[in-house]
Amino acid sequence: MITGSFGTLAFLNPWVLAGLIFLxxxxxxxxxxPPAPRLIVFPAARFVxxxxxxxxxxxxxxxxxxLLRLITLALIIFALARPVLNPGEALPGRGSIRxxxxxxxxxxxxxxxxxxxxxxxxxxxGHDKREIYILTTTKxxxxxxxxxxxxxxxxxxxxxxxxxxxxxxxADYEAATKLIKENTYSESLQSHWxxxxxxxGKKEDxxxxxxxxxxxGGLRYVQPNDTGLPILLRPANKIxxxxxxxxxxxxxxxKGTPVTVNALGTDGHILDSQKTELDVSKKSAxxxxxxxxxxxxxxxxxxxxxxxxxxxxxxxxxxxxxxxIGIAAPSGDSKNTALTNESFYLERALxxxxxxxxxxxxxxxxxxxxxxxxxNIGAIPPGELNTLEDWVKNGGLLLRFAGPxxxxxxxxxIPVSLLKGGRALDGALTWNEPVNLxxxxxxxxxxxxxxxxxxxxxRQLLAAPAPGLDQKSWAILxxxxxxxxxxxxxxxxxxxxxxxxxxxxxxxxxxxxxIQMLRRIVNLxxxxxxxxxxxxxxxxxxxxxxxxxxxxxxxxVQPISAKDxxxxxxxxxxPPGLYGRAGYQKSFNLGDHIGALETFSSLPxxxxxxHYGKQNETNLMPFILAAAFLLFMLDWLLMSLxxxxxxxxxxxxxxxxxxIMSSTPAQAQSKQLMASYADNIHLAYVQxxxxxxxxxxxxxxxALSEILKRRTSVEPSGIVAINPEQTELSFFPLIYWPVxxxxxxxxGKALQNIxxxxxxxxxxxxxxxxxxxxxxxxxxxxxxxxxGRNAEKLRSLIGGLNIPPLIPIKGDHVLTKSFYLMGxxxxxxxxxxxxxxEQSTSGRxxxxxxxxxxxxxxxxxxxxxxxxxxLSGGPQQQEMALRFGVNLMMYALTGNYKSxxxxxxxxxxRLGQ
Numbered sequence: 001m002i003t004g005s006f007g008t009l010a011f012l013n014p015w016v017l018a019g020l021i022f023l024x025x026x027x028x029x030x031x032x033x034p035p036a037p038r039l040i041v042f043p044a045a046r047f048v049x050x051x052x053x054x055x056x057x058x059x060x061x062x063x064x065x066x067l068l069r070l071i072t073l074a075l076i077i078f079a080l081a082r083p084v085l086n087p088g089e090a091l092p093g094r095g096s097i098r099x100x101x102x103x104x105x106x107x108x109x110x111x112x113x114x115x116x117x118x119x120x121x122x123x124x125x126g127h128d129k130r131e132i133y134i135l136t137t138t139k140x141x142x143x144x145x146x147x148x149x150x151x152x153x154x155x156x157x158x159x160x161x162x163x164x165x166x167x168x169x170x171a172d173y174e175a176a177t178k179l180i181k182e183n184t185y186s187e188s189l190q191s192h193w194x195x196x197x198x199x200x201g202k203k204e205d206x207x208x209x210x211x212x213x214x215x216x217g218g219l220r221y222v223q224p225n226d227t228g229l230p231i232l233l234r235p236a237n238k239i240x241x242x243x244x245x246x247x248x249x250x251x252x253x254x255k256g257t258p259v260t261v262n263a264l265g266t267d268g269h270i271l272d273s274q275k276t277e278l279d280v281s282k283k284s285a286x287x288x289x290x291x292x293x294x295x296x297x298x299x300x301x302x303x304x305x306x307x308x309x310x311x312x313x314x315x316x317x318x319x320x321x322x323x324x325i326g327i328a329a330p331s332g333d334s335k336n337t338a339l340t341n342e343s344f345y346l347e348r349a350l351x352x353x354x355x356x357x358x359x360x361x362x363x364x365x366x367x368x369x370x371x372x373x374x375x376n377i378g379a380i381p382p383g384e385l386n387t388l389e390d391w392v393k394n395g396g397l398l399l400r401f402a403g404p405x406x407x408x409x410x411x412x413x414i415p416v417s418l419l420k421g422g423r424a425l426d427g428a429l430t431w432n433e434p435v436n437l438x439x440x441x442x443x444x445x446x447x448x449x450x451x452x453x454x455x456x457x458x459r460q461l462l463a464a465p466a467p468g469l470d471q472k473s474w475a476i477l478x479x480x481x482x483x484x485x486x487x488x489x490x491x492x493x494x495x496x497x498x499x500x501x502x503x504x505x506x507x508x509x510x511x512x513x514x515i516q517m518l519r520r521i522v523n524l525x526x527x528x529x530x531x532x533x534x535x536x537x538x539x540x541x542x543x544x545x546x547x548x549x550x551x552x553x554x555x556x557v558q559p560i561s562a563k564d565x566x567x568x569x570x571x572x573x574x575p576p577g578l579y580g581r582a583g584y585q586k587s588f589n590l591g592d593h594i595g596a597l598e599t600f601s602s603l604p605x606x607x608x609x610x611h612y613g614k615q616n617e618t619n620l621m622p623f624i625l626a627a628a629f630l631l632f633m634l635d636w637l638l639m640s641l642x643x644x645x646x647x648x649x650x651x652x653x654x655x656x657x658x659x660i661m662s663s664t665p666a667q668a669q670s671k672q673l674m675a676s677y678a679d680n681i682h683l684a685y686v687q688x689x690x691x692x693x694x695x696x697x698x699x700x701x702x703a704l705s706e707i708l709k710r711r712t713s714v715e716p717s718g719i720v721a722i723n724p725e726q727t728e729l730s731f732f733p734l735i736y737w738p739v740x741x742x743x744x745x746x747x748g749k750a751l752q753n754i755x756x757x758x759x760x761x762x763x764x765x766x767x768x769x770x771x772x773x774x775x776x777x778x779x780x781x782x783x784x785x786x787x788g789r790n791a792e793k794l795r796s797l798i799g800g801l802n803i804p805p806l807i808p809i810k811g812d813h814v815l816t817k818s819f820y821l822m823g824x825x826x827x828x829x830x831x832x833x834x835x836x837x838e839q840s841t842s843g844r845x846x847x848x849x850x851x852x853x854x855x856x857x858x859x860x861x862x863x864x865x866x867x868x869x870x871l872s873g874g875p876q877q878q879e880m881a882l883r884f885g886v887n888l889m890m891y892a893l894t895g896n897y898k899s900x901x902x903x904x905x906x907x908x909x910r911l912g913q
Contacts (some may be wrong), residue, residue: 020074065638068631069635072631072635076628079628082619091128091130095189095217096190097130100176100193100194101134101135103165103166105170105309106197107196107309108309108546108548109312110224110612111165113228114196114612115161115164116612118134122157125157132153132157133148134157135147135148135149136148137172138170139167139175139572141167141572146172147164165547167546168570169572173205173209180209180212188217190220193221195223196223196224197230198599199599210607218606219606219608220610223599223611223612224611225613229249229252229253231304231311232590233261234246234589242290242291244289246285246287247287247304248283248284248594249280250598251280251598255279256279258276259276259277260273260274260305260306261273261274261287262304263289263299263302264302265298265300266300266870267870272291272295289302296322297321300316301314301316302314302316308547309548310545310546310575311591311594315542315550315587318523319523322353322355323353323354323371323523324354324371325350326365326369327343327357327358327364327375328360328364328377329359329360330360342501357369362387365387365388370396370522371399372391373400376401376402376404376405376406376500376501377405378406380413389413392413393489393491397495397524400494401496401500403504403505406461407421407461416466416472417463418463419461422461423459424458425457434458435478435481436455436456436457437476438476438478442536446517446521448561448565452512457505457506457508460483460505461496461498474486475517481498482498536562536563537561538579538580539581543576544576553575569593576590677720678731680718682717683716683732684719684720685736685737685858686722686724689744690741690742693740694721696859696862697738698721700858700865701736703865703867704885707886711886714889714890723750725747725749729756738856739791740790743793746800751800763849763892764849765852766798766851767827767853768791768793769828769829770789794852803837804837805838806852807836815836818887820883822887826860826873826880826881827856828859828871828881830877834853834855835851835852836850851888857884857885864878864881
């Protein structure tokens with residue numbers, strides 16, 4: 001073993017180094033010259049006297065070639081001796097070893113280090129011919145105990161190690177201790193605990209496991225450095241209009257550790273990203289995502305960037321979505337009577353979770369919300385009633401509350417028939433007492449909610465007895481009468497609460513369960529099968545594996561009772577994920593069930609401690625053999641050159657040089673491309689530097705190209721990815737520019753090329769893909785205008801361009817009629833403002849050189865080709881996005897052709913005006 005400033009060098013087969021003593025003998029043998037030739041006198045030899053041969057052959061091997069060969073042979077001997085740099089410490093003792101591997105949720109963030117250390121221990125034990133035992137601390141899927149293997153050989157242990165992986169639940173030290181005691185051995189076992197750094201379970205469970213391992217032969221505890229300790233993501237405790245999460249870390253984590261939290265959509269794209277620095281003096285750091293409502297409902301999960309495991313992921317269920325809810329109220333409804341007004345209690349209950357609109361029924365229907373609430377509304381005008389009925393049949397959710405106005409006359413759009421007059425349980429003329437709520441039926445979407453004991457119902461509307469009433473009852477009173485009933489109407493759902501939304505008839509609106517009930521009901525919007533009975537069980541829909549990836553549930557995953565859902569902890573039978581049934585989903589996140597993150601503050605005397613990465617053992621044998629091979633190839637090359645005739649080679653070399661000099665320049669290919677661009681139409685997009693965005697832009701333009709070929713006379717020849725600094729832009733009538741954070745600032749040459757392009761007839765569509773907010777001020781003048789990060793990025797990119805003032809597109813703009821008649825321009829998103837050049841300032845007959853939007857049109861076009869994300873508006877939104885693409889291309893090619901007054905009568909005729 002050799003120790004120096006570079007580290008420690010050891011040889012696993014040192015006896016092979018004895019071969020070095022033969023190198024001097026080899027040197028002597030190679031240097032020995034052959035015997036001198038016999039001299040024979042030959043008279044004709046005088047004819048060749050004085051001639052100098054053109055080629056000479058050395059009488060012996062040159063010394064430098066001989067030295068090269070000796071070095072090659074020495075390197076081979078060194079390699080066979082198996083040198084190791086910084087070899088790991090020898091394992092203590094001579095008996096078997098036991099490797100305890102923490103493979104719970106927290107191990108995913110240090111799994112590579114744990115496996116490397118386990119591989120080192122197995123290799124060292126294999127060198128010493130020692131038996132190996134492997135124990136995990138986490139229960140296996142579908143089992144009640146961790147895995148215990150042994151005795152194993154080195155090969156068997158490496159095979160077991162390759163099969164181990166993190167599990168998305170906590171460790172069970174008690175079960176591991178029990179398993180160790182059940183497998184007792186006569187000999188002592190040196191144990192090596194490869195930990196993720198956290199203390200899990202009860203305090204005494206970890207202490208008992210350490211004590212048991214010590215008693216059986218000694219323990220070495222290995223953990224990550226403080227910077228590598230696990231971090232946990234939790235949902236925020238408070239409810240706000242935005243999505244908030246908590247980032248928890250152990251106190252040993254260094255203060256100021258930076259973390260990044262991403263909000264991901266269903267397609268895996270990052271919709272928002274927030275950064276912060278952890279302060280370990282506080283329990284958790286709160287991170288809030290301020291995302292527009294249109295994008296909020298697309299968020300599928302929250303994830304810690306750079307961290308793996310189920311603890312770094314939060315799945316979002318229906319309760320995180322914000323629905324548009326309309327509360328029907330008379331047009332003259334005043335807020336001066338807030339405490340007696342039904343809309344006041346409904347707004348206070350739903351405002352943190354939904355977008356509320358209080359207006360007359362006809363105004364609400366015009367907004368087409370997901371849910372409409374009718375509190376204490378009996379008679380409805382026939383016209384409004386028919387429109388409301390059609391809205392429900394098309395998938396709407398109608399939630400009604402009883403009241404004095406519904407006690408008389410016939411009621412329409414109700415789930416069950418009602419008895420006139422209602423039922424009074426209080427007052428001087430009744431002997432009845434107010435009734436409390438009973439437990440929710442198992443078939444009810446409200447099943448599992450905890451009922452308070454202080455809710456009394458004093459008045460209610462009675463449902464007429466009829467077959468199937470029990471299945472339609474979602475909530476009942478203790479006397480068996482329904483309090484909430486529901487029934488489907490075609491694709492929609494009607495729910496009736498048989499008491500008021502105010503404290504007039506009951507205490508329901510004053511309790512916390514009122515909010516929970518409303519959230520459960522509102523989350524059923526869009527689900528027309530919400531009444532299917534499932535025995536009160538929530539089935540696994542999607543689960544997380546140990547690395548935090550979303551997968552399909554395995555056969556071992558069991559459903560969870562809705563009643564016990566909040567009390568159930570993730571485990572081998574119920575990994576974290578999404579659980580639910582028809583019309584209802586609920587996220588089962590690990591962060592909801594993990595306490596404070598703690599480490600072992602102190603270990604018992606006698607326990608050896610260590611950290612990962614301290615033993616950087618490097619096997620030098622492959623590197624030395626590679627060096628020996630390179631020297632051998634150098635020797636061969638030198639010998640070949642020494643035997644080669646340069647005189648015979650010179651003509652061939654001259655011909656080769658002439659051939660290279662006369663070859664066609666590489667510029668010919670670029671000239672051919674430029675000629676192709678000039679002869680044909682190509683769709684172009686600007687490369688962003690983000691491979692995913694560039695691929696989506698390419699796929700979107702390909703799909704648009706196929707639509708143009710099928711529907712118009714335009715036949716694009718291909719899609720071109722361009723760089724404004726290097727590509728000649730004048731060949732492309734339209735350039736699609738997706739804006740991304742990865743784009744670098746434009747150089748002076750690039751700005752000149754773009755300025756020349758827009759000044760001489762080109763059109764650029766800038767797509768920020770982040771829903772730029774609408775405003776009446778011009779884009780160029782409003783430097784502080786709202787928008788996402790990409791909008792700010794666009795401002796920095798084009799700040800050096802001379803762009804005319806931009807205005808929001810008007811209803812009579814040429815883009816609305818260049819091919820299709822359109823009133824909006826949807827992409828992946830809808831509702832944003834499109835900015836075009838003000839026609840009065842343009843010298844191009846009203847054709848805008850710059851168009852700016854935020855609808856992510858490339859993704860919408862790509863969805864038509866089957867490679868883009870699913871659009872919220874379905875096929876209709878996809879079709880309208882393609883039509884906008886066609887209009888855009890025709891606008892770039894034909895300009896203001898459609899704005900000519902000659903065509904105005906024909907356009908008006910098609911519009912029916």
